[in-house]
């Protein structure tokens with residue numbers, strides 16, 4: 001019998017609809033995602049872009065098991081996701097580090113929650129910090145770290161439990177341009193080294209083009225996948241060369257047009 005990881009995609013949204021019940025002043029439910037299909041293969045780096053309110057975070061929460069679909073299902077290795085688990089780690093925009101714990105202790109907490117034996121926790125935390133180049137700040141508290149360092153600790157914490165899938169919700173959104181660029185290139189090289197499956201949410205088109213292998217474009221009201229683009233850039237290409245290429249410029253135009261409120265998708269007619 002084939003193993004599930006060979007027989008199934010790593011992560012699959014199968015005809016997923018998500019609606020929220022009406023609040024006290026509303027009469028109708030809000031349908032956020034409707035019959036959405038999306039697949040991530042093992043080891044793939046997929047970026048999801050979409051206008052504000054199109055349901056990107058809702059989609060990521062479903063993959064994380066933080067909420068459940070109203071209809072359809074989310075499958076990890078062919079099995080229905082029924083809640084959070086150490087096989088999926090989430091990195092949010094706001095770091096979510098405990099301020100009274102050092103960088104290492106923040107990671108140890110996650111390892112403890114994932115059921116890693118106590119005697120292995122420190123070495124695993126140190127390994128994860130080393131992966132993101134932060135071995136030297138293991139004993140510092142979050143207030144002693146820059147925004148970029150805090151986000152690296154959050155990424156190290158996510159990686160420490162060796163998840164099958166890394167789910168990232170605008171992880172670099174709060175950073176200055178330079179830290180953002182540095183972390184983008186570090187994430188890309190981490191992905192190449194680890195072969196992890198990554199689902200990354202952003203509304204920054206350049207970030208999407210520079211990071212992903214594929215980009216899924218969500219449309220709004222209700223959210224659905226309007227297009228999935230395969231990116232032609234090699235994983236180890238030089239960023240400046242990619243940015244200057246005609247393909248990059250053309251794809252950027254296309255995605256911008258797709259995200260505009262009255263998007264007219266004329267892919268063939270792009271400059």
Ligand SMILES: Nc1ncnc2c1ncn2[C@@H]1O[C@H](COP(=O)(O)OP(=O)(O)OP(=O)(O)O)[C@@H](O)[C@H]1O
Nearest residue numbers: 020030032050051052053054055056057058059203
């Ligand atoms: N718990 C909830 N109850 C009701 N509506 C919700 C809930 N969570 C999200 N929504 C609605 O779902 C829609 C999609 O929200 P979501 O945060 O997924 O969008 P997004 O694409 O990530 O937006 P942004 O880019 O602005 O972060 C929004 O209209 C939001 O108001």
